[in-house]
Amino acid sequence: MGDILWTNWAILLASFAGLIWLGWRSSKTVVGESEDESGFLIAGRSLGPFVGASTIVATGFSGWGFMGSPGVAYEFGATELLGNFMFAPAMVIAVLFFARYLAGRAEAMGSCTIPEYAARLHAEGGMARVVQGVAAIITIVLLLVFLTSQIKAVGILAAGWLDFPQDYGAALMISIIILYTVLGGLTAVAWTDTLMLMGMLLAAVIISVQIFADIPPAELVERLREISPALVDPDTSRPYGEMKGAVFLVLPYAFLFSAVLPFMAVRFLAFKPGTKFTRTTMYVAPFACILSIIPVVGLYMRVKVPGLEQADLAMPAYLNTFLHPVFGGFITLCILFAMQSTANSLLHTVASAASHDLRRALFPGRTDARTALNINRAAVVVFGLVGLMMMLFAPPFFLSFLGILGTGTLLATLVGPIFVSSIWRGNAWGALAAMFGGFCTSGGMLLFTDSGWVVGPLTGCLVSTVLYVAVSVATARIAPRVTAV
Incomplete structure (x- = not known):
């Protein structure tokens, strides 16, 4: 046991050295050469198809895919396997049909974040600052919730692998994330995502081979x-909705997840101008399909170990049992x-929303590049520690x-403000109404009803869309739309 533990620590420390080296390299090649905040916030618009596809898929399939999703499959069954697979075509559609538009429009307006994009698209002056500030605050609050999970x-996972308390594991991991993100911003995030x-x-392939060699798919279904x-x-x-076909709502949900959420959509802003997004999807599709198989672990464990406490x-039980x-240690690292x-990605986006968007909304005066970079980096440290504190004191949650x-x-x-505006552009009042309406509807349905995990957010999307159009039309005379860029 002691030899295995030391091996796990050696593997972990070697990986840390690689991640920190990538952070240092990205700092040298992008942040140090950038004349403004774009180097830290959007990698200086330097991502190519392979790295761009890798960071999109790695961010979409992550903690929930490897830890949360098997847990859902264990609890609710094969529905989760189908729901998880919906993310593969959804990501392809988002990259193929929305990424070029968002990247081009954001570059033309000089936007480096999604809240800034929404603000500049809908207003100028004081109203633009209001839109940017509101979008930033909501982004910070909600993504801190996700970061906590x-x-x-x-x-x-780290606690079980390294045989020490869960809180220590969380503190160690967030410390390394803070370090390489501070060094290289989104470039470091994208490069480390590619390695990850x-x-x-490889972990998904090893898991699939082991499970189906032990129990063939048909036998697994019967058992x-x-x-x-x-x-x-x-x-x-369930848990996506009470209707039997509600799981298919994951497809539009996953598309909007990939196209609209700031920590996903900001990657579209980071692509090199002229990138062929058709080539990008040639990487996204197989990567996402391979990772979609991971929930089968939950089904396998339901057969093998039906009495898990949580x-x-x-x-974790699968890896240990x-x-x-050696394989368990490698896959745990993966x-x-x-x-x-x-x-x-969450930490970088939350820090950007505070250090860039909220700062510009409250203090619109020009800040020199070096000072802005220091503020960006300080925000990464602060919100990384805030996320850790929230985790330490949060009650138990799924x-x-x-x-x-x-x-x-x-x-x-x-x-x-982000997606519907690509089809029909409203104004600042419509954007604000959409944000408040969507926030209250989705949050209320998820917290206080049994409507399902995708029904609540999609209902919020519908409310947001209706309010965006209706309020923009109603206020068109007092808040004319910004001239198209």
């Missing part, structure tokens, strides 16, 4: 049916990579639900 997931994704893909027919032929789509322990320690890939609460509600908040 990611830090907890990292802590749970390669490990994640699940013996436990409970609802695990393979459910009458509802469903979220499905993946059914894999050789899963830690997966969770870090989203945690670093990892996947907290992720849905943060991302689903933020999606409903921004769908009008």
Whole structure:
């Protein structure tokens, strides 16, 4: 046991050295050469198809994919496997049909964040600052909720792997994330995501081979049916909704997830001008399909270990029980990579919303590049520590639900100003009404009703869209739209 533990620590420290080196390299090549905040905020618009695709997929399939999703599959059955797969075509559609538009429009307006994009698209002067500030505050609040779940997931896994307390594991992991994100901003995030994704893909292949070599797919289905027919032929789509077909709503949800959420959509702003997005999707599609198989761990564990105390322990228990320690250690590292890939994106986005968007909304005067960079970096440290404190003092929660609460509600908040505006552009009053309406509807339905994990956010998206159009039309005379860029 002692030899295995030392091996795990050696693997972890070697990976830390690689991540920190990538952060240092990205600082040298991008942040140090940038004349404004774009180097830190959007990688100086330097991402190519492979790195861009890798960071998109790694961020989308992460802590919830490797820890939360197997737990949901353990609890609710095969519905989660279908729901998880919906993210692959959704990401392809988002990159293929929306990324070029968003990247081009943002570059033309000089926008470096999603709240700034929404503000400059809908208003000028004081109203633009209001839109940017409101979008920034909501982004900070909701993504801190999601960041808390990611830090907890990292802590749970690291604690079991390294044999020390969960809180220590979370503190160690967030410290490394803070360090390389401070060094290189979004460039460091994207480069480390690419390294992490390669490990994640290999981990998914190893897991699939082990599970299906032990129990072939047809036999797995039959044994699940013996436990409970609802695990393979459910009458509802819980936890996504009560209707049997509600799981298919994950497709539009996942598309909007990829196209609208600031920590995902900011990657579109970071692509090199002239990037061929068709080539990018050639990487996105196979990467996402391979990672979509991960929830099968939850189904396998439901057959092998039906009495787990907590469903979220499905993946850790699987690694400790059914894999050789060497493979288990490697896959644990890859899963830690997966969770870090989203945690670093969330941390970078929250810090950017505070240090760039909120700062510009409250203090519109010009700030020199060096001072702005220092503020950006300080915000990463501050919000990394805030996320850790929130995790330490939060009551028990279901990892996947907290992720849905943060991302689903933020999606409903921004769908009008970010996505609907690409089809029909309203004004600042419409954008503000859409944000408040989407926020209240999705958050209220997720917290206070049993409507389902995608029904609430999608209903919020509908409310946000209606308010965006209706309020923009009603206030058109007092708030004319900004001239198109």
